[in-house]
Amino acid sequence: MAVTRTFSIIKPDATRRNLTGAVTAMLEDAGLRVVASKRIHMTREQAEGFYAVHRERPFFSELVDFMISAPVVVQVLEGEDAVKRNRDVMGATNPADAAEGTIRKTYAESIEANSVHGSDSDENAAIEIAFFFKPEEIVG
Numbered sequence: 731m732a733v734t735r736t737f738s739i740i741k742p743d744a745t746r747r748n749l750t751g752a753v754t755a756m757l758e759d760a761g762l763r764v765v766a767s768k769r770i771h772m773t774r775e776q777a778e779g780f781y782a783v784h785r786e787r788p789f790f791s792e793l794v795d796f797m798i799s800a801p802v803v804v805q806v807l808e809g810e811d812a813v814k815r816n817r818d819v820m821g822a823t824n825p826a827d828a829a830e831g832t833i834r835k836t837y838a839e840s841i842e843a844n845s846v847h848g849s850d851s852d853e854n855a856a857i858e859i860a861f862f863f864k865p866e867e868i869v870g
């Protein structure tokens with residue numbers, strides 16, 4: 731299996747509860763390496779741009795408000811089959827449906843405040859990484 735990259739966000743509900751390290755440890759234990767990381771407070775424009783694919787969904791404006799309610803930590807993760815590996819350790823979108831041992835089962839507060847984001851394809855990973863990082867900020 732090839733070593734690939736994916737994009738992760740530790741969301742406001744997690745940074746607010748001081749869970750940056752705990753969440754990162756779960757990512758690392760799952761075989762992912764943090765090759766770029768920064769703590770930012772997203773602007774409304776950034777959050778709307780990042781979630782543009784969800785613009786028509788009923789929860790869009792609440793989701794944007796949530797994502798700018800506190801700092802987030804954006805990361806590039808590297809590992810074998812990184813997109814799937816990350817999605818597996820994140821767990822289902824709704825923590826009520828997430829498997830034991832996943833980040834969302836362990837830490838998420840709700841379907842919206844679900845602690846982490848992870849890219850859903852290699853193609854989207856590349857787009858999302860480029861949205862937040864310059865190539866020289868990623869050190870593998």
Ligand code: ATP
Pocket residue numbers: 784789793822823841842843844846847848849850
């Ligand atoms: P993410 O894209 O954040 O990794 P995901 O791929 O599991 O999560 P999506 O369907 O892409 O889920 O939804 C993006 C985000 O929108 C979710 O992570 C969650 O924060 C929020 N969201 C999704 N569905 C709902 C909903 N029904 N009500 C409120 N918020 C939602």
Ligand code: MG
Pocket residue numbers: 848850
């Ligand atoms: Mg998604």
